[in-house]
Amino acid sequence: MRRNWAARLRLGTIDGLRAVTLENERLRVTVLPGKGGDVVEFLHKPTDTDLVWLSPQGLRDPRDHLQGASDDVARFTDHYEGGWQEVFPNGGAPSEYRGARLAQHGEVSGLPWECAVVADSPEEVAVRLSVRTRRLPYRVEKVFRLRSGTAALEIEGWATNESGLPLHAMWGQHIVYGLPFLRPGARIRLPEGVTVIPHESAINPEAGRRVRAGGPWQWPVVPADGGGETDLSVVPERGAPSDIVYLTGFDEGWYEISGDIGMRVEWDARLLPYLWMWQELGASTGHPWWGRVYTVGLEPFSSMPTDGLAAAVANGTALVLDPHETKVLRLRAEVLA
Template identity: 45%
Template sequence: MSFAQPRHHACRISDEWMFRGMRTLIIENELLRVTVLLDRGSDIVEFRYKPLDLDFLHFGPHGLRNPAAETPSSFTDSPYLDVFNGGWNEILPNGGPPVVYKGASLGQHGEISLIPWRCAVLEDTPDRVSAKLWVRPLRTPFFLEKTLSMERGKAALFINERLTNEGGEPLSLMWGHHIAFGRPFLDEGAVIDMPARRFLVHEAMDGYEPRRFAPESEGVWPHVPATDGGEADASVIPSYGETQAQEMAYATDFEDGWYAVTNPVKQAGFGIRFDPAVFRYVWYWQQLGDVATGYPWWGRTHVAALEPWTSYPTTGLNDAVANGTALTLSPGEVVETSLCAVAFTGNQRVQGISAAGEIKRSAQSAFYP
């Protein structure tokens, strides 16, 4: 914990907050407020554009739960789903259902997404604030560090990350940023822009229907074969109540590393820049129109996620090793990368996002037929 400077304007930062027993970091300036649950995987549970009072992230109906304080009636190897509330989760080293890797049992989206992270405020000035967060998982010898920064006058969050294999043997991993968008941002629908070339649709899964996209099909983004035999436009997120569908797919072969989601009615959007040499895939996951029933959704979820990942598929680390997409680090090897997440206004399509968070716009409107 670091003592925050007593300031109520410009850039501000404090890790002295507590929410439902969880240490909480709040970073903000005059345009943007970001809330991070340090004791729950460094989840970003608020990414709010202040001028519109608009939080882009999905916020589940059961609210934010503290996994250390709420004991389930039976234990599971998928506690991630017990407390999933949307937001922005960082995941390492397993993406998907529980697996056993080299003798280590790794739960659903395990293992850093629910455990406490350490935090230290590095900068606290009116023009710039930053904090360093770091974590070592319980069952795998990785060390992940990240610095979150914000600058005056920019509706952007800057993230610099460093991942180290502290083990004495090569280790494979999946590393991802599970960014889930929801209502009210998605109420009127939205349009996705990203410079991917290939779009791979996941195979059929039990209980995962109806689907808009033909399972195991492939298209050139954003076009993809539809289940009705026609062609679907994957760049369109339908408005709430317009359709019911569940989707799982993967965008890849990026010309540049960014994506943007724009609601043309609200004239606002969220964009992120990432390194496509590290995060080579963007997972495309949707539960639209409260379609998903049973645990854990119970017919009350409207969510669309776009997730930069090193690897695929969503069936876990062992499958990523088998298909050759898992990232493997030698003993002592380090990977460094950076991301920039930005809120923006306007209803034009997006053509690019710079590392400084600058949006390049198209003359084309984001309104869709």
């Protein structure tokens, strides 16, 4: 029986793509099995605040092959609506792995996923999504679960190597925040002892240095005049430079980002030991942002840098899945109000 109270879910479509909405008294989460299992709504109902960022270009169906069909970057960017993507088995730039050409942010974010309801009661609702990659022999599954009375989404994911060979992969959660939630001065909290790795150091360990982080924490930046530093715990004003850094050294995987309300994300840091911090605050005036974007990504990842799987294999941070091995990932995202 359909409910309009307690925990409930709805199956339907948005702009022609299969969608499922999980909802309770405090939270409404919309997921697109028809497009990568993307989370395109994370609405805190008491304050009417959606925490994930949505792109000005809106939702686009990845089955539209008229744009970017042979472009390994455009496959992602032409159909990127913002929100929260599952990234697997390639993270960041296009890369080649054992003869397989992998596009920007891998395969699963652009594929349709199967979807099945696994719980539907006033106490909790849950759906299981699953997909097989096409260029590497992997199966990825995840369960989204929402319990009555909470403002927390629980996710359990599985990545399985379906071959008899050991294989590498990158696995990440491409979580990006924006208006109306994200505003200048928002604060980011991390566990004590986290280390900041500038992008140049991630590519070439001899090119930079690691810096201790932890309440308050800073990443020194040396601009042209040789002075100044940037405090990464505070979200800058619109127009600040675009950047990406990598954070590691998590004894426990968690962060909080907060303004009027907040979000706390928890994950297994043994499997995803890195947090990619990406900010695009309106300084990029060319493709694909055109100065219209004010967003910060805080993205738990297995590997670094954002140069693709081949680079992660080369620097030893790529995941290794043994023949027929399954790795299990648990995450929790909770609104703090």
